[in-house]
Amino acid sequence: MSQALEQLREHLATIRDLNHAAGLLSWDQRTQMPRGGASTRAEQLATISRISHELFTGEKTLKLLDAINVADLPPDSDEARLISHTRYNYERSTKLPAEFIAKQSRVRALAGNVWEDARAKSDFAMFQPHLETIVDMVREQAELLGYDEHPYDALLNSYERGLTTNQAIALFDELKAGTVPLALKIAAMGDDGRDAPLHGNYPEALQEEFGKKVTVRYGYDWNRGRQDRSTHPFCTNFGRDDVRITTRFNPNWLAPALFGTLHETGHALYEQNIKPELNRTPLGRGTSLGVHESQSRMWENIVGRSRPFWEFFYGDLQATFPEPLVNVDLEKFYRAVNTVKPSLIRVEADELTYNLHILLRMELEIALLEGKLKVADLPEAWNAKMQTYLGITPANDAEGVLQDIHWSGMMFGYFPTYTIGNVLSVQLFDTAVAKHPEIWDEMRRGEFGTLLGWMRENILQHGSKFLPNELIKRATGRPMDAAPYVKYLQTKFGELY
Template identity: 55%
Template structure:
């Protein structure tokens, strides 16, 4: 295994460059002073270019071929065979992309992210528009370099959800949208049955922080191998399974954003912390797709964190931290409040019924941008029109509209569908979990998550990127991606809450 060992050593060095860039990216969104943006953009461009150049070298190609021969006959799921198989796939894609384009994307998105922060604070899309125009042009170049058979969006979607096509996403959305819209209409006729005013009282930010930390510790987030900070938009990043960072944000007069945002990012972090240590410093270290990754965040945020059983245990503890705010609200009323369904402007604050509608409108707009059917300067108006079409609302300003998400400033066109896919996958996994852990509801009601976390670590997390999302979901759930479990869950849960 001489060549395989040599390959691992080279890949470890490349991983170090990638992770070093990730540290700088984390710092930019948490502690870097705004004046450091220009220098940071060059630093990230340099690191990204170096990592890419080293990875696409002929030397790596030769080592991959030699390693393929050395690992021939090994079990498909072995670390060795998986490393060669997955890295060859990555290598073939990366060779299509010029290193200069990689550097330019890093440079432009770093500058754009800082400008997005300013534009969002000022509700002024025109500040951000020139940066987004450049990003869209670069993303089109990237898609052309990667190649695609049908739709340009396919090439970008593939980066986040391997083997998924635009047409498949459209088919999934076509299947779930009518039922979600119908359910939302039925609920709208019974809005008086749920009141969430309790969530909009004054809540001390430090007390919110402390309660969130208490919860994610119980979920299993290891603060010896991770930390939490604040940022304009919550995110998770990891530099190894032993160094995973999450962020959150707070509103003093709205309890939900920090509460469920913290649960959400913890789900991502548990995935990263759960990857087998043997895969560290290799291309296998990380989630197999963003859809699988989002399934973990949405599972902990919604299937656990918005469940009646969860609040049966934790609501008394929340009342201890906020006795004045919660004195007049019983458990059942609070459970219904955190699950209230009402179309909203902000995606990260959306309820489970309308959340996927937010994703659909972004998916539509991204396709239009990439296919030349929509210009960047037309985006605010197009956004508002889509929000009216899908949610029946009109954003009062760009901050609550087109500027609310950080993703486009980071060049992440093609990412948004993975949130919806994650919702579907989370419930599909949950059905299997319930079969394997028969007393899970009782465990959650008693504040115990060890069995759930262990199941996820064994079935999903430890494998990193060894299997494609299609392979992993088939292995774990016994079937390909299905919408029916998700739709059944949504219908059942909210029919109960709203007595439909």
């Protein structure tokens, strides 16, 4: 058996290497590649992905899995978890027939192009037939993957293993009850211009330098990372020792690059702190999108938009950007970075209203999947929900139903993980602080070692060894719970507005 285990490890390491190579091809495509390289790069990516997929779904994987009796292994050992994780993914990957996957690739590629055009022209009708095909295929996908209660479960599980539709709905109900009234109240107050200090002369190079200083204090290891520019910021990695972030700078607006950097650094800290033993195994990555997002949102928002954080960093920031900040005191700046302003675009949303954008999308996805909503009626349903939850209505579909790339990529069930991340960020942070109350004081001194240390010990180091539910319960003593997050939002924004 130990020989089969060794062979399985080697087999999976090969697949992991291929996936990391594909990751580098993508990173390069988005940050370095000359434009002319696009079509050849697509071929290279397709080849690597195909070989990796063939290796993983091939009979060798099953044969090696079958040769190992997982019951002989301690249930919490890395080995036992590697095997159950691999078997789950193997079984899942063999549920979608090759023809379905091929069709999916074609439909996504075409729909992606059409979506870009449609958004540019704000013309939903162009995109509608493609989205209809996609909804049909998503329904088929759910049936192929299988589920216990609701077809949406199957989709959620692609991104957040173990999450059920009922769980997600209950969570959003709690959020809705706890935050919509506050969001609508703030919307009714109108814009008081408190975010003005964030706009002004913010030279790109200085933004980059300041952001880097913060990430160093957060604990991002630049010897195992780097930062580049890209149109859409992201974090990617090729093993725990090469974890890269990207940023988009606006020389007249501080917020996107600064908080974008802190956000991506949160993702990077997860990957850099996975224990080395899991490198080159399928467990050597964050356990789910939601748990990943808990880290990015924590370092971006709970830490990066807190008073203690800015008590330490604001003097330096003010000295770095005297022109826009000379007459802005700490409190005024703190209020600026925590401006709540109901907006049409999800990626620009503040902490309080962000989840309402997600809620809206999840409800629409479920209605489409259940056939209760027709694709043709989607723009109208979108606009109605925007009015209900945020008190505003898009002027056109480009800033409404066409704004996100996800649906053209057939990524139904993805959106909720953003909110799961928010919910978990507070649950985890509160637990860390309860255990180590000195975290706040450290923050005032620009130190984050205790916080990162607790996260490393309880979350990060384990990679995908534990399922999200199990990991959260181990770390906090209870399942995912929206209450701390609702309380955090009410306290923070109740005071600010």
